[in-house]
Amino acid sequence: MKITIQKNSMNILFDLDGTLTDSFEGITKCIFHAMTQLGKPVPPPETLGRCIGPPLKKSFARLLDSQDDGLAEQALILYRERFASVGLFENRVYDHIPQVLGTLKGKGHNLYVATAKPEIYAKRIIRHFDLDKYFKHVYGSELDGTRTDKTTLIAHILDKESLSADESVMVGDREHDMVGAGNNGLPGLGVLWGYGTREALENSGAYACLDDPRELVDKISYI
Incomplete structure (x- = not known):
């Protein structure tokens, strides 16, 4: 996926486990x-x-x-x-995540959580760690298993929020995040501080892989 246009504002979808927090x-x-x-x-x-x-x-x-x-x-x-x-x-926020989220929001980007975890739990976790102030909305699955698949979940978010795929990006640590992004026409940024591997992320179509959350700020600017 070749992406060369720099945009002033992006819709950034974040996975939760292994991306925002170590659960x-x-x-x-x-x-x-x-x-x-x-x-x-x-x-x-x-x-x-x-x-x-x-x-x-x-x-x-x-x-x-x-x-x-x-x-x-x-x-x-x-x-x-x-x-x-x-x-x-029994969870912790990864180092630098709050500062990075604050910087991205301050630059005018729209932030969302996109997790396979049930939405009812994801919202409680985001509030508990005082991260809710950075996100426009937290999206997850239903307790009956609806939207546990990332392709379906991302499609739901794009539709619900009326987001354009070419102005959006998925950030996650697993191949499911990258596949879901690609199936919806989004670039996927793979993070290496979670539970996926560079090989799995790249083989699943990751646009780039990042070693440190602070790299997100610059990388997002050129997607």
Whole structure:
């Protein structure tokens, strides 16, 4: 995707887990809770990073090594029991993120959250960490699984906010973010401080990969 026109204002869609906040502790502890409640073995915590970002029900199906949709759904319910009260706050904002968001907003860019996490939880997390002042709106999935797919979610945001794809960009740490962006005609900026790899991001069509949140300010100016 060749992009050469510098724009004064962009619509910037941010993933949440692995992009704005490091949610490893909360997510992995809630996965452990769900799996142990079901009497199932839990992989070592250090291997659970791959569950951060993708739709969680699919991750449970893989962890359970089962095609039983009801079992994966039960695991998701148990996960949410702990996450809704404790797990969502076992989380931290990545270094420099608040300053970068403030700078981008100050330059006239419109900021949105675009996460596969249920919107009801995403809004609580963004408020808890005092990030809501930077965003025009927080978008996520529904508890029934609607819009967990990033292609569908981004399309929903573009339609709901009447945004032009050529004036918008997706920022995220996973290949799902890059694929969703590309399927909607947006460039995707891959971030390397989260849970994806440069190889996966580039293979999924990332316009560029960034090592530090502070690189966003300059990179956004030339998309």
